[in-house]
Amino acid sequence: MDFVLVGLLLVASLVQAEPSCPKGYQKVGDICVDEDECQDIRCGKHSICHNTLGSYYCTCQTGFFSKTPNFTTITGQCRDIDECDSEEHMCGKNGSCLNSIGSYHCRCDNGYSNYGNNQSKCTALKCERANSTSEPVDTVMGGLLNILTSTCQSLSRPAGQQLTGKEHAGETLLKELLSVSEAVVLGGALNHSATLSTFLGAVEETMHLISPQLNHPLTRIHNNVSEAWLAVRKDRSPPNGSVLLTMDDVHLNMSWETAVGSSYPGYAYVALVSYKGLDSRSSPVQVSEELDMSQRNATYQLNSRVVTALISNPHTQALAQPATLTFKHLQEGSVSEGLNYSCVYWEETPSGGVWSGRGCVKAELNSTHAVCTWSHLSSFAVLMALYPIKDSFELVWITRVGLTVSLVCLFICIFTFCFCRPIQGTRTTIHLHLCVSLFIADLLFLFFISSTGNKGACAFVASLLHFFFLAAFCWMLLEGVQLYRMVVLVFHTTLRPLYMFIVGYGVPLAIVLISAAAFAKGYGTDRHCWLSLEEDFIWSFFAPVCIIILLNSFFFIVTIWKLAAKFSTLNPDFSKLKKLRSFVVTAVAQLCVLGGMWVFGCFLFQEQGTLVMSYLFTLLNSLQGALIFIMHCLMSKTVREEYSKLFGTVCPSQKKRYSDFSTNQSSNSQQPLKSLQSTGESEI
Known part of the structure; x- marks a missing residue:
């Protein structure tokens, strides 16, 4: 009976006991959770444990292998891989x-390097430029070539002596490089x-040596003149996919497959270097024959940043997939008959180098950007070609007819100022030489x-044109000085002839001689016998003209202010003030005509003269x-009377008619300004 009772109690306890957890799980409270077998040492040496739900498996570390891909035994599974045991x-x-x-x-042979990446293939070092440059070039860019030479020498050392110990050797x-x-x-x-050519080539070769030593995926360094952006994969x-390097004024877009090429040494990089300080003034703008023939009679300027892509x-002479460079124009302007853009690269030649357009697969150009697609890599830029404005039929005939009329009128003026006695004086002498200068210049x-x-x-x-046009403005300045003296310095109303000739002809002669000594090539261009735009030589004319216009403007403002003050008082000699006012009005009108003409000319002779300015x-x-x-x-009454007398001598009937008219007019006036065979100025 006791045995039966014990058996029943045992069965009851087994029925009431909770079920146990499956293998690989452990009981935590009332639930079963996965057991992390990797907390214990479950895998052998040189292996890695990977936990799974209810189980685990082992894999070998990098550099080791196992005959069983995923194993769970403890020892003897991972063996060293002999990477060197292959053909x-x-x-x-x-x-x-x-x-x-x-x-x-890897230990590279002499002349080869893996650039501090000791598990990468050894590739040839490109250090030819550091050893083959001429002495003058080496003197100019010794610092840059020293970086190239020292980097090559360092990378040529045995593996244990290379730059592996420096954490940021590439960045340094x-x-x-950018500083030099x-x-x-x-x-x-x-x-x-x-x-x-030496500069661009040395920078490119040095970048090839530095880029594999960089450890960050993206590196960007810049200063006031240069900027470098590099993408590196190790x-x-x-790597695959596209890579885009973006700077403020240029973008590079290409594929990693193109950057890697046919062989992969364990690293790949794409680099873009921009030179902000290179422009048309600091570097030569010489174009290839092929580009010059397609854009005949054009002058060229760099209109973008010069960049080096590598x-x-x-093997970059024929890329499997083209690279695209997007430039922002330095000077914006729409493509027209007088303006065009070209995608170019720097092509080295035996004599140095030229900008060439060969290898440009596609070019999309507008007023703000140029998108250039290239089949090779080098140093690139965008050229702005400026074409001279063609002389239209209308402009040619306006010039010829207008100058012919002007020459006739100036000849009459010269004749008048020489032989018309009632108007002889200082102002007439100034007008005479002004007309002589303009007559010779127009001729x-x-x-x-x-x-x-x-x-x-x-x-x-x-x-000669430079001299006589400047002389015309100098005589116009003398007229402003003379009017100022007539109004402000009443008792000193004449200028000495010697002083007038020194200013009227001596100053222009000095300017021309100094300009010719400074830049003799500035006289004469391919299209016209005038001043060149090179080296801003045109300002040897415009600068004196602007100074004269400003001085005359000052004299005329003071003269008009003084004249207004005289009119505001009860001056009994009102007729003389009226005559002085007419002098000032004609002088100001003359300044507006001559000064305004060359203000328009200043805009016309800039790099982009417009058709409106030309007309x-x-x-x-x-x-x-x-x-x-x-x-x-014609606006001078005295001169008109002299013309009438001269015309009356030829045609007596016209003389009588004019005499009657002038008699009637004179009876109604006091004729206060009758000439006393002296200067008009002394009369005032």
Whole structure:
């Protein structure tokens, strides 16, 4: 009976007991949770434990292998991989492979390097430019070539002596490169094609040496002149997809497959270097024959940043997929008959280098940007081609007819000022020499402005035009001074002839001589016998003209203010003030005509003269003689009377008619300004 009772109690306890957890799980409270077998040492040496629900498995560390892919035994599964035991080992043909437990490293032959990446293939070092440059170039850019040479020497050392111990060796070298490049650009050493080729080539080769030493995926360093942006990948498998490097004024878009090329040494990079300080003034703008023939008679300017694009692929002369560069124009402008843009790269030649358009697969150009697609890599930019404004039929005939009329009017003015006795005086002498200067200048302009066949004769014509146009403005300045003296310095109303000739002809002669000594090539261009736009030589004319206009404006403002003060008082000699007022009005009108003409000319002779400015300048320039004749002859009562007498001598009937008219008019006036065979100024 007792045995039965015990058996029943045992069965009851088994029925009431909770079920146990499955294998690989453990009971926590009332539930079963997964047991992390990897907390205990479940895998052998050189292996990695991976926990799963209810189980685990082991894999070998990098550099080891196992015959069983996923194993759960404790020992004896992972064995060292001998990376060097292959016909084509990891270091390539130009290096020796040294195996170690779980790893290996490469020792490169002389002239080859893996750039501090000891498990990458050994590739050839490109250090030819550092050893083959001429002494003058080496003197100019010694610092840049020293970086290239020292980096090459360091990378040529055995593996244990290379730059592996420096954590940021690549970044340090890159900062030093940009610093030296800044000094070269700011030093003005790139004004010859040979030095520019050496500079761009040395920067590119040094970047090839530095880029594999960078450890960050993206590196961007810049200073006041240069900027560099690099993307670097160091994966076991080659990277893929697109890579985009963006700067303020240029973007580079290409694929990683193109950057890697046919062989992958264990790293790949894409780099873009921008030179902010390189422009048309600091570097030569020489174009290839092919580009010059397609854009004949054009002048060129760099209209974008000069950039150097490079990749780890050593074969960049024919890319599998083209690279696209997007430039922002430095000077915005719509493409027109006078303006065009070209995508160019710097092509090295035996004599130095030229900007060429060969290899540009596609170019999309607008007023703000240029999208250039290239089949090769080098240093690139955008050229702005400026075409001279073609002389239209209308402009040519306006010039010829207007100048002919002006020459006739100026001749009459000269004749009048020489032989009309009642108006003789200081102002008449100034007007006479003003008309003589303009007459000679217009005569040269009409017949010799386009005589560019003989450069010497063309330069002589340009210098004469420079002299006589400046002389006209100097005589106009003398008129402003004379009017000022007449109103403000009443008792000193005449200028000595010697002083007038020194200012009227001596100052222009001095300016022309100094300009010719400073830049003799500035006289004469390919299209006209006038001043060149190169080196801002045109300002040897515009600067004196602007100064004269400002001085005359000052004199006329003071004169008008003083004249207004005299009119406000009860001055009994009112008729003399009226005559003085007429002098001032004609002088101001003359300043507006001559000064306004060359204000328009200042805009016209800039790099982009517009058609409207051309018509305004041509019209005012060709009719200035006629306007002077109207202001100083036809609007003068005394001169009209002399013309009437002269005309009456030829036609007596006209003389009688005019005499009757003048008698009637004179009876109604006091004639206060009757000439006393003295100067008009002394009368006032």
